[in-house]
Amino acid sequence: MPRAYGIIGWPLGHTMSPALHNWGFAELGLDARYEAWPLEPEDLPAFMERVRTEPIHGLSVTIPHKRAVMAHLDRISDRALAIGAVNTVHWDGDTLCGENTDVIGVVAPLRSLDPLPRSAMVLGAGGAARAAVAGFLELGIPRVAVSNRTQSKGEGLAADFGVACVPWDERMDGGWELVCNTTPLGMSGDMQELTPWDADRFEDGAVAYDIVYNPLETRFLAEAGAAGCRTVSGLEMFLHQGLAQFRLWTGRDMDEAGARRLLLAALR
Ligand code: ATR
Structure with a gap:
Protein backbone atom coordinates (compact mmCIF):
# COMPACT_ATOMS: atom_id res chain seq x y z
CA MET A 1 0.00 0.00 0.00
CA ASN A 100 2.35 26.48 9.10
CA THR A 101 4.40 26.31 5.93
CA ASP A 102 2.62 29.35 4.48
CA VAL A 103 4.97 31.39 6.66
CA ILE A 104 7.97 29.45 5.35
CA GLY A 105 6.67 29.80 1.80
CA VAL A 106 6.12 33.52 2.01
CA VAL A 107 9.68 34.28 3.09
CA ALA A 108 11.58 31.71 1.01
CA PRO A 109 11.59 33.78 -2.21
CA LEU A 110 12.89 36.81 -0.28
CA ARG A 111 15.83 35.11 1.45
CA SER A 112 18.13 35.69 -1.51
CA LEU A 113 17.45 39.46 -1.57
CA ASP A 114 20.53 41.45 -0.68
CA PRO A 115 20.05 43.88 0.89
CA LEU A 116 16.82 42.88 2.59
CA PRO A 117 14.01 45.45 2.30
CA ARG A 118 13.97 47.66 5.39
CA SER A 119 10.22 48.11 5.36
CA ALA A 120 7.21 46.06 4.29
CA MET A 121 3.57 46.95 3.70
CA VAL A 122 1.16 44.02 3.79
CA LEU A 123 -2.17 44.67 2.04
CA GLY A 124 -5.12 42.72 3.44
CA ALA A 125 -5.87 41.13 6.79
CA GLY A 126 -6.92 37.52 6.09
CA GLY A 127 -4.97 34.33 6.63
CA ALA A 128 -2.42 35.08 3.93
CA ALA A 129 -1.76 38.51 5.45
CA ARG A 130 -1.11 36.90 8.84
CA ALA A 131 1.40 34.54 7.22
CA ALA A 132 3.08 37.46 5.44
CA VAL A 133 3.38 39.60 8.58
CA ALA A 134 4.71 36.65 10.62
CA GLY A 135 7.14 35.80 7.82
CA PHE A 136 8.47 39.31 7.34
CA LEU A 137 9.04 39.67 11.09
CA GLU A 138 10.76 36.27 11.12
CA LEU A 139 12.94 37.44 8.25
CA GLY A 140 14.01 40.45 10.30
CA ILE A 141 12.46 43.28 8.28
CA PRO A 142 12.59 46.14 10.82
CA ARG A 143 9.43 48.06 9.82
CA VAL A 144 6.34 46.01 8.97
CA ALA A 145 2.82 47.41 8.66
CA VAL A 146 -0.56 46.28 7.42
CA SER A 147 -3.35 48.09 5.65
CA ASN A 148 -6.83 46.75 5.10
CA ARG A 149 -10.04 47.98 3.49
CA THR A 150 -11.84 47.25 6.77
CA GLN A 151 -9.74 49.15 9.29
CA SER A 152 -10.92 47.24 12.40
CA LYS A 153 -9.83 43.91 10.92
CA GLY A 154 -6.44 45.37 10.01
CA GLU A 155 -6.05 46.73 13.52
CA GLY A 156 -6.84 43.33 15.01
CA LEU A 157 -4.10 41.68 12.96
CA ALA A 158 -1.66 44.50 13.67
CA ALA A 159 -2.25 44.24 17.42
CA ASP A 160 -1.66 40.46 17.36
CA PHE A 161 1.80 40.99 15.88
CA GLY A 162 2.72 44.35 17.40
CA VAL A 163 2.93 46.12 14.02
CA ALA A 164 1.29 49.31 12.75
CA CYS A 165 -1.99 49.47 10.87
CA VAL A 166 -2.11 52.18 8.20
CA PRO A 167 -5.53 53.45 6.99
CA TRP A 168 -6.36 52.03 3.55
CA ASP A 169 -6.38 55.50 1.95
CA GLU A 170 -2.84 56.12 3.19
CA ARG A 171 -1.33 52.74 2.31
CA MET A 172 0.86 54.10 -0.50
CA ASP A 173 2.44 56.79 1.69
CA GLY A 174 5.41 55.58 3.64
CA GLY A 175 8.20 54.79 1.19
CA TRP A 176 7.67 51.02 1.44
CA GLU A 177 10.57 48.93 0.10
CA LEU A 178 8.44 45.79 -0.05
CA VAL A 179 4.74 45.79 -0.91
CA CYS A 180 2.89 42.51 -0.52
CA ASN A 181 -0.63 42.05 -1.87
CA THR A 182 -2.69 39.41 -0.06
CA THR A 183 -6.09 40.70 -1.24
CA PRO A 184 -7.89 39.11 -4.21
CA LEU A 185 -7.44 42.30 -6.27
CA GLY A 186 -5.96 41.18 -9.60
CA MET A 187 -7.14 37.58 -9.39
CA SER A 188 -8.51 36.07 -12.60
CA GLY A 189 -12.24 36.66 -13.02
CA ASP A 190 -14.04 39.81 -11.91
CA MET A 191 -10.98 41.14 -10.06
CA GLN A 192 -8.41 40.68 -12.82
CA GLU A 193 -8.32 44.30 -13.98
CA LEU A 194 -7.92 45.60 -10.41
CA THR A 195 -4.81 46.42 -8.42
CA PRO A 196 -4.27 47.58 -4.84
CA TRP A 197 -1.48 50.02 -5.81
CA ASP A 198 -1.17 52.98 -8.17
CA ALA A 199 1.31 52.46 -11.00
CA ASP A 200 3.13 55.72 -10.20
CA ARG A 201 3.46 55.05 -6.47
CA PHE A 202 6.17 52.38 -6.42
CA GLU A 203 9.42 53.38 -4.69
CA ASP A 204 12.65 53.12 -6.70
CA GLY A 205 14.15 49.67 -6.21
CA ALA A 206 11.14 48.37 -4.30
CA VAL A 207 10.02 44.75 -4.35
CA ALA A 208 6.43 43.98 -5.32
CA TYR A 209 5.16 40.64 -4.06
CA ASP A 210 1.78 39.23 -5.01
CA ILE A 211 0.24 36.27 -3.22
CA VAL A 212 -2.15 35.90 -6.17
CA TYR A 213 -0.77 33.37 -8.69
CA ASN A 214 -3.59 33.20 -11.20
CA PRO A 215 -2.86 35.04 -13.43
CA LEU A 216 0.89 34.56 -13.01
CA GLU A 217 1.48 38.23 -13.78
CA THR A 218 -1.18 40.36 -12.13
CA ARG A 219 -1.71 43.99 -13.05
CA PHE A 220 0.04 44.86 -9.76
CA LEU A 221 3.18 42.94 -10.79
CA ALA A 222 3.09 44.14 -14.40
CA GLU A 223 2.96 47.78 -13.32
CA ALA A 224 5.63 47.25 -10.68
CA GLY A 225 7.88 45.62 -13.27
CA ALA A 226 7.30 48.51 -15.69
CA ALA A 227 8.29 50.91 -12.89
CA GLY A 228 11.60 49.07 -12.52
CA CYS A 229 10.73 47.14 -9.36
CA ARG A 230 11.68 43.57 -8.64
CA THR A 231 8.62 41.33 -8.67
CA VAL A 232 7.79 38.07 -6.90
CA SER A 233 4.80 36.04 -8.08
CA GLY A 234 2.45 34.19 -5.77
CA LEU A 235 3.57 31.03 -7.53
P1 ATR B 1 -7.17 34.92 2.86
O1 ATR B 1 -7.48 34.22 4.15
O2 ATR B 1 -6.97 34.01 1.70
O3 ATR B 1 -6.07 35.91 3.01
P2 ATR B 1 -9.59 36.53 3.21
O4 ATR B 1 -9.66 36.18 4.63
O5 ATR B 1 -10.82 36.42 2.41
O6 ATR B 1 -8.50 35.71 2.42
O7 ATR B 1 -8.99 38.00 3.11
C1 ATR B 1 -9.12 38.74 2.00
C2 ATR B 1 -8.58 40.12 2.29
O8 ATR B 1 -8.68 40.85 1.10
C3 ATR B 1 -9.37 40.84 3.35
O9 ATR B 1 -8.48 41.58 4.15
C4 ATR B 1 -10.28 41.77 2.54
O10 ATR B 1 -10.58 43.00 3.15
P3 ATR B 1 -11.81 43.17 4.16
O11 ATR B 1 -11.30 42.77 5.50
O12 ATR B 1 -12.16 44.62 4.07
O13 ATR B 1 -12.90 42.28 3.64
C5 ATR B 1 -9.42 42.05 1.34
N1 ATR B 1 -10.24 42.38 0.18
C6 ATR B 1 -11.14 41.60 -0.44
N2 ATR B 1 -11.70 42.25 -1.47
C7 ATR B 1 -11.15 43.48 -1.49
C8 ATR B 1 -11.31 44.64 -2.33
N3 ATR B 1 -12.18 44.65 -3.35
N4 ATR B 1 -10.57 45.74 -2.04
C9 ATR B 1 -9.71 45.74 -1.01
N5 ATR B 1 -9.51 44.68 -0.19
C10 ATR B 1 -10.22 43.57 -0.43
Whole structure:
Protein backbone atom coordinates (compact mmCIF):
# COMPACT_ATOMS: atom_id res chain seq x y z
CA MET A 1 0.00 0.00 0.00
CA PRO A 2 1.42 3.41 -0.90
CA ARG A 3 1.73 5.85 2.00
CA ALA A 4 -1.35 8.09 2.08
CA TYR A 5 -1.18 11.90 2.03
CA GLY A 6 -3.76 14.45 1.04
CA ILE A 7 -5.44 17.81 1.33
CA ILE A 8 -8.58 18.50 3.39
CA GLY A 9 -10.85 21.48 2.82
CA TRP A 10 -14.49 22.42 2.19
CA PRO A 11 -15.49 23.20 -0.39
CA LEU A 12 -12.31 21.91 -1.96
CA GLY A 13 -11.95 23.75 -5.26
CA HIS A 14 -9.25 23.08 -7.82
CA THR A 15 -5.85 22.69 -6.20
CA MET A 16 -2.38 22.19 -7.69
CA SER A 17 -1.18 20.39 -4.55
CA PRO A 18 -1.92 16.83 -5.74
CA ALA A 19 0.00 17.41 -8.97
CA LEU A 20 2.94 18.91 -7.08
CA HIS A 21 3.30 16.25 -4.41
CA ASN A 22 2.58 13.26 -6.66
CA TRP A 23 5.25 14.56 -9.03
CA GLY A 24 7.67 14.80 -6.11
CA PHE A 25 6.89 11.26 -4.94
CA ALA A 26 7.36 9.86 -8.44
CA GLU A 27 10.56 11.79 -9.07
CA LEU A 28 12.14 10.45 -5.87
CA GLY A 29 10.74 6.95 -6.34
CA LEU A 30 8.68 7.09 -3.14
CA ASP A 31 5.73 4.71 -2.77
CA ALA A 32 3.21 7.35 -1.76
CA ARG A 33 0.02 8.92 -3.06
CA TYR A 34 -1.49 12.39 -2.41
CA GLU A 35 -5.28 12.70 -2.70
CA ALA A 36 -7.85 15.50 -2.56
CA TRP A 37 -10.24 14.89 0.33
CA PRO A 38 -13.24 17.26 0.47
CA LEU A 39 -14.22 17.25 4.15
CA GLU A 40 -17.16 18.99 5.80
CA PRO A 41 -16.43 20.69 9.12
CA GLU A 42 -18.60 18.27 11.11
CA ASP A 43 -16.58 15.34 9.78
CA LEU A 44 -13.20 16.69 10.93
CA PRO A 45 -13.04 14.90 14.34
CA ALA A 46 -13.72 11.45 12.86
CA PHE A 47 -11.29 12.12 10.02
CA MET A 48 -8.52 13.09 12.45
CA GLU A 49 -9.05 9.76 14.24
CA ARG A 50 -8.50 8.03 10.91
CA VAL A 51 -5.27 9.97 10.47
CA ARG A 52 -4.00 8.21 13.60
CA THR A 53 -5.37 4.73 12.94
CA GLU A 54 -4.90 4.15 9.23
CA PRO A 55 -2.41 5.93 9.43
CA ILE A 56 -2.37 8.90 7.11
CA HIS A 57 1.20 10.17 6.84
CA GLY A 58 0.60 13.84 6.17
CA LEU A 59 -2.04 16.43 5.43
CA SER A 60 -2.33 19.79 3.77
CA VAL A 61 -5.06 21.72 5.54
CA THR A 62 -7.07 24.49 3.97
CA ILE A 63 -10.19 26.55 4.63
CA PRO A 64 -12.20 26.04 6.84
CA HIS A 65 -10.10 23.59 8.87
CA LYS A 66 -6.87 25.54 9.49
CA ARG A 67 -7.82 26.58 13.01
CA ALA A 68 -10.15 23.70 13.99
CA VAL A 69 -7.55 21.04 13.20
CA MET A 70 -5.33 22.33 16.02
CA ALA A 71 -7.55 20.66 18.67
CA HIS A 72 -6.73 17.25 17.17
CA LEU A 73 -2.93 17.46 17.25
CA ASP A 74 -0.33 16.54 19.88
CA ARG A 75 2.10 19.37 19.15
CA ILE A 76 1.87 22.68 17.32
CA SER A 77 4.88 24.70 16.20
CA ASP A 78 5.50 28.18 17.63
CA ARG A 79 5.10 29.55 14.12
CA ALA A 80 1.64 28.00 13.69
CA LEU A 81 0.63 29.08 17.20
CA ALA A 82 1.70 32.65 16.47
CA ILE A 83 -0.54 32.92 13.46
CA GLY A 84 -3.30 30.73 14.88
CA ALA A 85 -3.50 28.41 11.90
CA VAL A 86 -2.08 25.05 10.78
CA ASN A 87 -1.75 24.29 7.08
CA THR A 88 0.37 21.14 7.45
CA VAL A 89 -0.03 18.03 9.59
CA HIS A 90 2.95 15.70 9.87
CA TRP A 91 4.29 12.97 12.15
CA ASP A 92 7.35 13.22 14.36
CA GLY A 93 7.64 9.59 15.49
CA ASP A 94 4.32 8.90 17.21
CA THR A 95 3.55 12.59 17.72
CA LEU A 96 1.03 14.21 15.40
CA CYS A 97 2.29 17.72 14.69
CA GLY A 98 0.94 20.94 13.18
CA GLU A 99 3.04 23.45 11.25
CA ASN A 100 2.35 26.48 9.10
CA THR A 101 4.40 26.31 5.93
CA ASP A 102 2.62 29.35 4.48
CA VAL A 103 4.97 31.39 6.66
CA ILE A 104 7.97 29.45 5.35
CA GLY A 105 6.67 29.80 1.80
CA VAL A 106 6.12 33.52 2.01
CA VAL A 107 9.68 34.28 3.09
CA ALA A 108 11.58 31.71 1.01
CA PRO A 109 11.59 33.78 -2.21
CA LEU A 110 12.89 36.81 -0.28
CA ARG A 111 15.83 35.11 1.45
CA SER A 112 18.13 35.69 -1.51
CA LEU A 113 17.45 39.46 -1.57
CA ASP A 114 20.53 41.45 -0.68
CA PRO A 115 20.05 43.88 0.89
CA LEU A 116 16.82 42.88 2.59
CA PRO A 117 14.01 45.45 2.30
CA ARG A 118 13.97 47.66 5.39
CA SER A 119 10.22 48.11 5.36
CA ALA A 120 7.21 46.06 4.29
CA MET A 121 3.57 46.95 3.70
CA VAL A 122 1.16 44.02 3.79
CA LEU A 123 -2.17 44.67 2.04
CA GLY A 124 -5.12 42.72 3.44
CA ALA A 125 -5.87 41.13 6.79
CA GLY A 126 -6.92 37.52 6.09
CA GLY A 127 -4.97 34.33 6.63
CA ALA A 128 -2.42 35.08 3.93
CA ALA A 129 -1.76 38.51 5.45
CA ARG A 130 -1.11 36.90 8.84
CA ALA A 131 1.40 34.54 7.22
CA ALA A 132 3.08 37.46 5.44
CA VAL A 133 3.38 39.60 8.58
CA ALA A 134 4.71 36.65 10.62
CA GLY A 135 7.14 35.80 7.82
CA PHE A 136 8.47 39.31 7.34
CA LEU A 137 9.04 39.67 11.09
CA GLU A 138 10.76 36.27 11.12
CA LEU A 139 12.94 37.44 8.25
CA GLY A 140 14.01 40.45 10.30
CA ILE A 141 12.46 43.28 8.28
CA PRO A 142 12.59 46.14 10.82
CA ARG A 143 9.43 48.06 9.82
CA VAL A 144 6.34 46.01 8.97
CA ALA A 145 2.82 47.41 8.66
CA VAL A 146 -0.56 46.28 7.42
CA SER A 147 -3.35 48.09 5.65
CA ASN A 148 -6.83 46.75 5.10
CA ARG A 149 -10.04 47.98 3.49
CA THR A 150 -11.84 47.25 6.77
CA GLN A 151 -9.74 49.15 9.29
CA SER A 152 -10.92 47.24 12.40
CA LYS A 153 -9.83 43.91 10.92
CA GLY A 154 -6.44 45.37 10.01
CA GLU A 155 -6.05 46.73 13.52
CA GLY A 156 -6.84 43.33 15.01
CA LEU A 157 -4.10 41.68 12.96
CA ALA A 158 -1.66 44.50 13.67
CA ALA A 159 -2.25 44.24 17.42
CA ASP A 160 -1.66 40.46 17.36
CA PHE A 161 1.80 40.99 15.88
CA GLY A 162 2.72 44.35 17.40
CA VAL A 163 2.93 46.12 14.02
CA ALA A 164 1.29 49.31 12.75
CA CYS A 165 -1.99 49.47 10.87
CA VAL A 166 -2.11 52.18 8.20
CA PRO A 167 -5.53 53.45 6.99
CA TRP A 168 -6.36 52.03 3.55
CA ASP A 169 -6.38 55.50 1.95
CA GLU A 170 -2.84 56.12 3.19
CA ARG A 171 -1.33 52.74 2.31
CA MET A 172 0.86 54.10 -0.50
CA ASP A 173 2.44 56.79 1.69
CA GLY A 174 5.41 55.58 3.64
CA GLY A 175 8.20 54.79 1.19
CA TRP A 176 7.67 51.02 1.44
CA GLU A 177 10.57 48.93 0.10
CA LEU A 178 8.44 45.79 -0.05
CA VAL A 179 4.74 45.79 -0.91
CA CYS A 180 2.89 42.51 -0.52
CA ASN A 181 -0.63 42.05 -1.87
CA THR A 182 -2.69 39.41 -0.06
CA THR A 183 -6.09 40.70 -1.24
CA PRO A 184 -7.89 39.11 -4.21
CA LEU A 185 -7.44 42.30 -6.27
CA GLY A 186 -5.96 41.18 -9.60
CA MET A 187 -7.14 37.58 -9.39
CA SER A 188 -8.51 36.07 -12.60
CA GLY A 189 -12.24 36.66 -13.02
CA ASP A 190 -14.04 39.81 -11.91
CA MET A 191 -10.98 41.14 -10.06
CA GLN A 192 -8.41 40.68 -12.82
CA GLU A 193 -8.32 44.30 -13.98
CA LEU A 194 -7.92 45.60 -10.41
CA THR A 195 -4.81 46.42 -8.42
CA PRO A 196 -4.27 47.58 -4.84
CA TRP A 197 -1.48 50.02 -5.81
CA ASP A 198 -1.17 52.98 -8.17
CA ALA A 199 1.31 52.46 -11.00
CA ASP A 200 3.13 55.72 -10.20
CA ARG A 201 3.46 55.05 -6.47
CA PHE A 202 6.17 52.38 -6.42
CA GLU A 203 9.42 53.38 -4.69
CA ASP A 204 12.65 53.12 -6.70
CA GLY A 205 14.15 49.67 -6.21
CA ALA A 206 11.14 48.37 -4.30
CA VAL A 207 10.02 44.75 -4.35
CA ALA A 208 6.43 43.98 -5.32
CA TYR A 209 5.16 40.64 -4.06
CA ASP A 210 1.78 39.23 -5.01
CA ILE A 211 0.24 36.27 -3.22
CA VAL A 212 -2.15 35.90 -6.17
CA TYR A 213 -0.77 33.37 -8.69
CA ASN A 214 -3.59 33.20 -11.20
CA PRO A 215 -2.86 35.04 -13.43
CA LEU A 216 0.89 34.56 -13.01
CA GLU A 217 1.48 38.23 -13.78
CA THR A 218 -1.18 40.36 -12.13
CA ARG A 219 -1.71 43.99 -13.05
CA PHE A 220 0.04 44.86 -9.76
CA LEU A 221 3.18 42.94 -10.79
CA ALA A 222 3.09 44.14 -14.40
CA GLU A 223 2.96 47.78 -13.32
CA ALA A 224 5.63 47.25 -10.68
CA GLY A 225 7.88 45.62 -13.27
CA ALA A 226 7.30 48.51 -15.69
CA ALA A 227 8.29 50.91 -12.89
CA GLY A 228 11.60 49.07 -12.52
CA CYS A 229 10.73 47.14 -9.36
CA ARG A 230 11.68 43.57 -8.64
CA THR A 231 8.62 41.33 -8.67
CA VAL A 232 7.79 38.07 -6.90
CA SER A 233 4.80 36.04 -8.08
CA GLY A 234 2.45 34.19 -5.77
CA LEU A 235 3.57 31.03 -7.53
CA GLU A 236 6.81 31.24 -5.52
CA MET A 237 4.93 31.25 -2.21
CA PHE A 238 2.75 28.34 -3.33
CA LEU A 239 5.78 26.41 -4.50
CA HIS A 240 7.80 26.99 -1.34
CA GLN A 241 4.98 26.19 1.09
CA GLY A 242 4.60 22.92 -0.81
CA LEU A 243 8.34 22.16 -0.82
CA ALA A 244 8.37 22.71 2.95
CA GLN A 245 5.43 20.32 3.42
CA PHE A 246 7.13 17.68 1.32
CA ARG A 247 10.29 17.98 3.40
CA LEU A 248 8.36 17.60 6.67
CA TRP A 249 6.59 14.49 5.36
CA THR A 250 9.43 12.69 3.63
CA GLY A 251 12.65 14.19 4.95
CA ARG A 252 13.56 14.67 1.28
CA ASP A 253 13.78 17.70 -0.99
CA MET A 254 11.74 17.85 -4.15
CA ASP A 255 13.67 19.23 -7.13
CA GLU A 256 12.80 22.93 -6.94
CA ALA A 257 13.37 23.83 -10.58
CA GLY A 258 11.42 20.83 -11.82
CA ALA A 259 8.55 21.57 -9.45
CA ARG A 260 8.45 25.19 -10.64
CA ARG A 261 8.30 24.05 -14.28
CA LEU A 262 5.42 21.73 -13.42
CA LEU A 263 3.42 24.51 -11.75
CA LEU A 264 4.17 26.99 -14.53
CA ALA A 265 2.93 24.49 -17.11
CA ALA A 266 -0.24 23.93 -15.07
CA LEU A 267 -0.94 27.67 -14.95
CA ARG A 268 -0.16 28.55 -18.55
P1 ATR B 1 -7.17 34.92 2.86
O1 ATR B 1 -7.48 34.22 4.15
O2 ATR B 1 -6.97 34.01 1.70
O3 ATR B 1 -6.07 35.91 3.01
P2 ATR B 1 -9.59 36.53 3.21
O4 ATR B 1 -9.66 36.18 4.63
O5 ATR B 1 -10.82 36.42 2.41
O6 ATR B 1 -8.50 35.71 2.42
O7 ATR B 1 -8.99 38.00 3.11
C1 ATR B 1 -9.12 38.74 2.00
C2 ATR B 1 -8.58 40.12 2.29
O8 ATR B 1 -8.68 40.85 1.10
C3 ATR B 1 -9.37 40.84 3.35
O9 ATR B 1 -8.48 41.58 4.15
C4 ATR B 1 -10.28 41.77 2.54
O10 ATR B 1 -10.58 43.00 3.15
P3 ATR B 1 -11.81 43.17 4.16
O11 ATR B 1 -11.30 42.77 5.50
O12 ATR B 1 -12.16 44.62 4.07
O13 ATR B 1 -12.90 42.28 3.64
C5 ATR B 1 -9.42 42.05 1.34
N1 ATR B 1 -10.24 42.38 0.18
C6 ATR B 1 -11.14 41.60 -0.44
N2 ATR B 1 -11.70 42.25 -1.47
C7 ATR B 1 -11.15 43.48 -1.49
C8 ATR B 1 -11.31 44.64 -2.33
N3 ATR B 1 -12.18 44.65 -3.35
N4 ATR B 1 -10.57 45.74 -2.04
C9 ATR B 1 -9.71 45.74 -1.01
N5 ATR B 1 -9.51 44.68 -0.19
C10 ATR B 1 -10.22 43.57 -0.43
